[in-house]
Amino acid sequence: MKKIQMVDLKGQYNKIKNIVTPSIEEVFENTSFINGPKVHEFQKNLESYLGVKHVIPCANGTDALQIAMMGLGLKPGDEVITADFTFAATVEVIALLQLTPVLVDVNEDDFNINIEAIKKAITPKTKAIVPVHLFGQCANMEAIMEIAKEHNLFVIEDNAQAIGANYTYKNGEKIKAGTIGHVGATSFFPSKNLGCYGDGGAIFTNDDELANTIRGIVNHGMYERYHHDVVGVNSRLDSIQAAVLDAKLPHLNSYNKARQQAAKKYNKAFEDITSIITPKITNGCLDICDTCDCHVFHQYTLQLKNADRDALVAHLNKNNIPCGVYYPIPLHKQKAYADDRYNDSDFKVTNQLVKNVISLPMHTELDDEQIDYITSTIKQFING
Ligand SMILES: *Cc1c(COP(=O)(O)O)cnc(C)c1O
Secondary structure, three states, rough: OOOOOOOOHHHHHHHHHHHHHHHHHHHHHOOOOOOOOHHHHHHHHHHHHOOOOOOEEOOHHHHHHHHHHHHHOOOOOOOEEEOOOOHHHHHHHHHHHOEEEEEEEEEEOOOOEEEHHHHHHHOOOOEEEEEEEEEEEEEHHHHHHHHHHHHHHHHEEEEEOOOOOOOOOOOOOOEEOOOOOOOOEOOOOOOOOOOOOOOOOEEEEOOHHHHHHHHHHHEOOEEEEEEOOOOOEEOOHHHHHHHHHHHHHHHHHHHHHHHHHHHHHHHHHHHOOEEEEEOOOOOOOOOOOOOOOOEOOOOEEEEEOOOOOHHHHHHHHOOOOOOEOOOOOOOHHHOOOOOOOOHHHHHHHHHHHHHHHEEEEOOOOOOHHHHHHHHHHHHHHHOO
């Protein structure tokens, strides 16, 4: 059996070497390392893949979130609502811009931001909501957009984990994750569903004026050469990363499909085990079907009931199976983000998830032998 990895970047590279390597070599040859033609090509190709008017590439996903918030003109003291159960980057940039983060609880079924909790957290100072499409499926965007409209708020989608996923409206129409709110932010960190070979990120919007503002912000606040109209940043996707991404983009759908197939096999193996709760799909066709892109499984995350999560982690490690705990500490309990404003009892779901979640190896190269070994090792632990 091939060695099991949390993410098998080498296995994937071996299969696309013949496309990626020439694409990178083209950049070496033309030496347009910054803002080269590859960056522009990738930007156009991603715009048409997502069906969005503007993609603005930048240096990483954290920058993408920060720049989106700068572009919307959010001011110190403005309150921004986001999920307690997410990677810290989401709340970090809110705090960094001296906005006030307002963390709220998530749903037990899909791990995404809870709608009632958002409603409860709104005050006259609330200016934006940042839903995170956690582990590969969208938050309840229809409800979030309704709340935003009613209270005149911006919606910034953190799409770092759900590129290529579809959101399905109640009327059946589908739209790509990250293109639903006023602005979307994504990451091309190597392990993401569309990953480069270094750092990268992008911002999406259908708003021409906002796109223009953001294009200046990523480039030192310059709209005309050496005229600095606003305080900006330096955040660029370099041409080599763009070359990798442009070579990988045509494979994104099949990569997401491979993740879904692996998830389906995991689900099947655990279907009769009462102490394991498999991931729920809460939008679209509600199951993993052959045409379904409702969940693109950035992570495959189980919840354990009446089983010792940390003992399972140790058992898997002993059997050479890597696994992850995303995330072990709620953001409202992190030193940097703890605040007297928070009431621990408002975070019942997150407080429970941090104790019982476990993410299994999930990538595009998992084979049946590996999945069988992983699932039988878990069953062996559960059945004692
Ligand atoms: C990965 C990730 C980010 C940050 O992306 P970087 O490219 O590492 O800066 C932000 N939000 C979420 C939810 C992520 O998973």
